[in-house]
Amino acid sequence: MSSPSPIKTVLITGGGGYVGAVLTPHLLSKGFKVKVVDLFYFGQEVLDPVKNHPNLTLIPGDIRDAEVLKRAMPGVDAVIHLACISNDPSFELDPTLGKSINFDSFEPMVDIAKKAGVKRFIYASSSSVYGVSEIPNVDESHPLKPLTDYSKFKAMCEPILLARQSPTFTTMVLRPATVCGHSPRQRLDLTVNILTNLAVNNGKITVFGGSQLRPNIHIQDMAECYRLLLELPAERIAGRTFNAGFQNHSVADIARIVKEVVEKEMPARAPIEIVTSSTNDLRSYHINSDLIRRELGYTTKFTIEDAVRDLVKAFRAGLLPNSLSDPKYFNIKVMQQKAKA
DSSP: OOOOOOOOEEEEETTTSTTHHHHHHHHHHTTOEEEEEEOOTTOGGGGGGGTTOTTEEEEEOOTTOHHHHHHHOTTOOEEEEOOSOOSHHHHHHSHHHHHIIIIITHHHHHHHHHHTTOOEEEEEOOGGGGOSOOOSOOOTTSOOOOOSHHHHHHHHHHHHHHTTOBTTBEEEEEEEOEEESOOSSOOOOSHHHHHHHHHHHHSEEEEESSOOEEEEEEHHHHHHHHHHHHHSOHHHHTTEEEEEOOEEEEHHHHHHHHHHHHHHHOGGGOSOEEEEEOOSOOOOOOOOOHHHHHHHOOOOOOOHHHHHHHHHHHHHTTOSTTTTTOGGGOHHHHHHHHHHO
16 A cells, blocks of 8 residues: 655745746645745746745745755755756757756755755656657657757756665656746746737737647646645655646647637637748657556646636736736746846
């Protein structure tokens, strides 16, 4: 008989990021104590709704600073490692910075966590580690063929973590699809979010190519996936790697979904035009997530349509002002600002 998880206190690196700003309040609502280590590039206000929560500790700091981690780790039962320079253009802007955050800091962090008595370490890798594939089912056994430094370093961190698996230190790797939906730290540089922003605020969606497949997962389902990985008995996930996605859609199909939802939710915006342009970049990513459903019982509850509706609601409520021009919604623009500062 499997034993229940002993996880009570969770350290989230990057807890002020796009996923972290949803995951942090989600875990607090489920009774976990949460520590967040983050540079808060996008401001601490992304966690304002929970900033006074008695079970939340905010630690402004850099994951490359071993002293910050050594101060943060005592008393932590599990680490969810989200912090990274999180897309290809942002990484390429400053490859040395990207490598120092996404790769060089990783092994020291894992060792600090293990030495501090952390019981579980969950690593947010990426489905981009598979590269481009024509195989219909890209499951966890598919060879890793990362195409960029961002995905290469994601892939290189995985064996570093899994090699440290032990009876007292449970390690696991998650390879998420592209996340979509509304977050207090909104990103509008991800496919579903980009197209929804254009539909709502331009009345026109531009699609480059369109045949490319993109795997997606709703941000609320992503948060729930991490909760499940904290609560499952260690033996169910120890040393394992899982894809986490829901719908693989072509970019053209996503554009049609966005058009239909926005026209229904905002009739005054109809008709929304879809303009297709040619592109030389027909890279196609798609993943199979049967393993996590079959072995861990993880099921998604939300769709791309739900993500679009959530974003429309946020636009209507005035939560995303200047969404076409404000750099804060686009990782590459924030990184460019930081580089000039």
